[in-house]
Each structure stands twice: as structure tokens, then as C-alpha cells.
Amino acid sequence: MRLFAAILISLFIGCPVAAQGGAADLVILNADVRTIDLKRPRATAVAVKGGRIVFVGGDAEARNYIGEGTRVIDASGKSAIPGFNDSHVHFMAIGNKFSSLNARELQRPEEFYEQLRFYVRFLPKGRWILGSGASRELVANLKAAEIDRITPENPLFIYAADPSEAIANSAARKLAGLSDSKDSVTVREIDLARIARVVPTDHIRRWAEIAETASNYAASYGITSVQDTDSDARADVYRELDAAGRLKTRIYDCSSLSGWFAKQTPPLREAPEKMVRTGCLKGFHDGEDEWTPRLREQVLAADKAGWQVAVHAIGSKPNSIVLDIFEQAIKANGKLDRRFRIEHAEGIIARDLRRLGELGVIASIQPHLFGRGGYSSGYYGDMVKNGAIAALGSDAPMTAFDPLLGLNIRDTGNGFSFLDSIQGYSAGSAFAEFAEAEKGKLLPGMLADIVILSQNIFASSDLRISGAKVEMTIVDGEVVYERNNTEK
Numbered sequence: 001m002r003l004f005a006a007i008l009i010s011l012f013i014g015c016p017v018a019a020q021g022g023a024a025d026l027v028i029l030n031a032d033v034r035t036i037d038l039k040r041p042r043a044t045a046v047a048v049k050g051g052r053i054v055f056v057g058g059d060a061e062a063r064n065y066i067g068e069g070t071r072v073i074d075a076s077g078k079s080a081i082p083g084f085n086d087s088h089v090h091f092m093a094i095g096n097k098f099s100s101l102n103a104r105e106l107q108r109p110e111e112f113y114e115q116l117r118f119y120v121r122f123l124p125k126g127r128w129i130l131g132s133g134a135s136r137e138l139v140a141n142l143k144a145a146e147i148d149r150i151t152p153e154n155p156l157f158i159y160a161a162d163p164s165e166a167i168a169n170s171a172a173r174k175l176a177g178l179s180d181s182k183d184s185v186t187v188r189e190i191d192l193a194r195i196a197r198v199v200p201t202d203h204i205r206r207w208a209e210i211a212e213t214a215s216n217y218a219a220s221y222g223i224t225s226v227q228d229t230d231s232d233a234r235a236d237v238y239r240e241l242d243a244a245g246r247l248k249t250r251i252y253d254c255s256s257l258s259g260w261f262a263k264q265t266p267p268l269r270e271a272p273e274k275m276v277r278t279g280c281l282k283g284f285h286d287g288e289d290e291w292t293p294r295l296r297e298q299v300l301a302a303d304k305a306g307w308q309v310a311v312h313a314i315g316s317k318p319n320s321i322v323l324d325i326f327e328q329a330i331k332a333n334g335k336l337d338r339r340f341r342i343e344h345a346e347g348i349i350a351r352d353l354r355r356l357g358e359l360g361v362i363a364s365i366q367p368h369l370f371g372r373g374g375y376s377s378g379y380y381g382d383m384v385k386n387g388a389i390a391a392l393g394s395d396a397p398m399t400a401f402d403p404l405l406g407l408n409i410r411d412t413g414n415g416f417s418f419l420d421s422i423q424g425y426s427a428g429s430a431f432a433e434f435a436e437a438e439k440g441k442l443l444p445g446m447l448a449d450i451v452i453l454s455q456n457i458f459a460s461s462d463l464r465i466s467g468a469k470v471e472m473t474i475v476d477g478e479v480v481y482e483r484n485n486t487e488k
């Protein structure tokens with residue numbers, strides 16, 4: 001019996017990984033892990049397998065998950081938190097920011113090269129770099145070989161301030177049947193016309209390329225999920241991109257409430273772990289009274305049909321009206337897990353702050369868009385104190401996409417802490433899209449969407465955090481962005 005026990009023990013010590021059902025794909029060690037889970041708020045290690053988190057805890061135990069094929073990341077004490085979930089973006093517009101390059105402001109060649117490097121980091125291979133406004137001085141100092149070195153896989157065609165001349169790289173020349181750029185930076189006349197003819201006429205509507213650009217850009221900011229509150233309804237493009245293995249961002253795609261009202265289709269019930277989901281309709285109220293009856297009719301119908309309704313409201317009156325409509329819908333359609341949302345909820349008055357909580361309405365807020373007033377005045381704190389769920393986002397490209405800019409860096413003691421703001425950008429946003437059982441926290445069983453930052457942001461002073469960057473972004477257990485090589 002004793003011998004049997006000894007054999008059993010040695011078996012477990014000999015192959016702990018096998019005993020646990022196989023090695024993990026990825027193990028993060030030596031991190032300051034903030035799980036955003038109240039019961040187990042902190043850990044140092046996370047193990048990931050098959051796109052899911054299989055372990056959160058201490059380094060010693062995590063080592064049991066390391067096998068031959070496991071990628072081990074030593075985070076050197078830096079912060080590891082759930083991937084950011086931006087609850088309010090216009091995703092295609094973010095990608096389309098990279099559809100043209102304004103060279104007007106770029107004086108020196110190095111500035112121009114830097115801008116090219118920035119674009120190339122996010123653009124899919126083959127996507128054109130188009131633009132205009134390059135000054136004569138800039139053009140005169142550029143080197144064709146350097147442009148080619150930076151942009152080997154993206155054809156480039158940027159008009160000079162004098163549009164009878166344009167900068168063209170070798171990739172663009174090749175597509176037009178011209179010889180390599182050699183030493184000449186620009187083209188004119190017939191050569192210019194030949195390149196202009198091969199530029200895709202639908203450049204700003206190549207949605208898959210544009211979405212891929214936005215997704216690459218999101219990954220660089222640690223954003224693993226977005227809620228596309230633009231009404232452009234591009235879920236099919238996102239699905240296509242996902243099927244091609246090129247989507248690095250989970251997308252909850254909203255479409256237009258008034259557009260839906262004309263058709264009245266039932267919502268699709270997609271599993272919350274899917275990369276692309278729909279289910280949300282976006283409406284709008286700007287305070288004009290004549291709009292109220294129509295919005296009410298639409299909200300009631302969409303709510304009855306089982307759609308989630310999100311309504312844009314800025315200012316005290318629109319927020320009050322939208323809450324009135326939500327209240328009427330709840331009365332008319334009965335108790336449901338409906339999760340009404342107000343997009344922005346800026347300028348909401350105290351009485352309505354309370355109603356947010358009473359009615360269970362999600363406040364989808366953008367601290368960086370509206371300044372830090374919500375943090376410092378205590379308005380966000382009051383929101384949460386009154387039982388509202390805050391989902392944080394950016395409204396990019398109206399403002400910068402970087403979630404670190406939207407965090408409450410300085411704890412003002414007004415009831416909405418730094419940690420609350422991180423939670424609003426993860427668990428809060430996950431709740432706002434019915435996905436809180438799958439993401440927004442670092443817990444075993446949840447989707448492996450994780451971000452590692454360049455420092456321990458909890459240990460940093462205000463100044464240092466402003467320099468914090470995203471070191472690594474993990475989506476579905478895959479490393480989709482890496483700033484430096486942090487592996488050992």
C-alpha cells in the first residue's frame with residue numbers, strides 16, 4: 001500500500017502537466033495580475049489553453065502547466081489585466097483614418113518616414129498608402145531607397161503640393177508596369193497617370209482591408225473587444241475577416257434602430273464567445289421633442305423583439321427623455337434581461353443618475369472624450385453608487401483609441417477609483433454586451449483575452465503611468481501584438 005502511494009506520488013511529480021490534462025499553450029509568470037474578480041483579485045500567473053484561461057494563481061503552481069510546446073512569458077512584475085473592451089467605437093472609421101496620409105504637416109524626411117512606418121505597422125499587405133500635400137522641400141530631401149525599405153509590401157502614391165507630381169514607391173510602379181524607383185522619388189506626366197489608373201477606385205470602401213487595419217491598431221492598444229456603435233452594420237465584413245483568420249478583435253456590432261424598425265427582423269442569438277456578434281440597435285435623441293414619439297415606438301418594438309437598445313444622449317433633457325422611454329418599455333414589455341444602454345450619458349442630472357440604477361440602465365461613458373470631469377466631480381462615482389453599471393469606451397476616432405487615456409489615473413476619492421475604471425473597460429463593457437460570463441475577468445474558464453502592460457500600473461506614480469504602453473496583447477489565447485520580445 002505504501003509502495004503504491006509512493007509510486008502514485010512520483011508519477012504526479014514526474015508529470016504534473018500530463019496529470020492535469022495536457023500542457024498549456026501559454027503561461028504568464030511573474031506578473032502583477034489583476035483579475036477584476038472580487039473574490040480573487042490578485043495573482044502572479046495565468047495559464048492558457050485552447051483559447052481559454054485554465055489557471056490563475058501563483059507561479060509555482062503555474063509551472064505545472066508548462067510542457068514542451070508551452071510558450072512561457074516572464075512579465076517581470078508588470079501588470080496583466082483583462083484585455084480592454086471599448087464599449088463605444090466607430091470601427092470602420094478608425095481603420096479609414098489610415099486610408100489617406102496628409103503630408104502637408106510633414107517637414108523633414110524623418111517625419112515622413114516615421115509616418116510611413118506608423119501606417120505600415122497596421123495596414124494589411126497590399127493596401128495602398130495614398131495621400132497628398134508633400135511640399136517641394138520634403139520631396140527634394142526624400143530617398144527612394146528608404147521609402148522602399150519601409151514600404152516593401154504596400155504600394156505608395158502620395159501627391160505633392162503641386163499635383164502634377166507624386167511620390168511613388170517601387171511597389172506602386174511595379175503594379176503600373178513601370179521599372180523600379182531607382183533614385184527617383186516622384187513620378188510625373190505619363191508615369192503618374194499610369195499609377196493613378198491602377199489605384200483601386202474603391203480604396204475607401206475596401207471594408208475588409210479597413211477593418212483589418214482597425215483590428216491591428218486595436219491590438220496595439222491592448223483592445224481585445226470593441227462594441228461598434230456605428231450604424232453601418234458591417235458584421236458580414238467582420239465575419240469574413242474572422243473566417244480568413246485575420247480578425248484580432250472581438251466585435252459586438254450595433255446597427256441602426258430606425259433602419260431596423262422598417263424591417264423588424266428578429267435578433268440573432270450568437271454565443272458570447274464568438275468573435276463577431278450582433279444584437280444591439282443604436283438610436284439617438286438630441287432633445288428635439290418631435291422626435292420623442294417616434295423613438296418611443298421604435299424602442300418599444302425593438303425591446304419587445306428581443307434586441308438590446310442603446311440610445312445616444314448628451315445633455316440633461318435627452319438623458320431624461322431616453323430614461324422615460326426606457327421606463328415605458330419596461331412597463332409595456334415586462335421584466336426581461338434587456339440591458340438598455342445610454343451612449344454617453346453626459347450631462348445627466350442627479351435624479352436621472354438614480355434612475356439609471358433603478359431601471360438597470362447601462363451608462364456607456366467615454367471619459368477621454370468628455371474630459372476628466374466625470375471622475376473628479378464625482379459624477380461617475382455617483383452613477384455607480386446608485387447601482388448603474390458603467391461601461392467605458394473611447395468614441396474613437398472622435399478621440400484617441402488608447403484606453404490608458406480613459407483610465408482614472410488619479411484616485412480622487414469620489415467613488416470611482418483607478419481599478420473601477422479598469423473594470424469599466426473590461427467587466428463593465430462585457431456586461432454591456434451580454435458577455436460577462438466569457439470575458440472581462442481573468443478567471444479559469446474565461447476567454448484568454450489578456451493584456452500585459454509595460455510597467456506595473458498600480459505601483460506607478462501619475463507621471464509614470466502616462467508613459468505606460470501595451471507590451472503584449474493576447475486574444476483567444478493567441479499573441480496578436482508584441483511591442484518587445486519579453487520572452488525568456
Ligand SMILES: [Zn+2]
Nearest residue numbers: 088089229395
Ligand atoms: Zn459615437
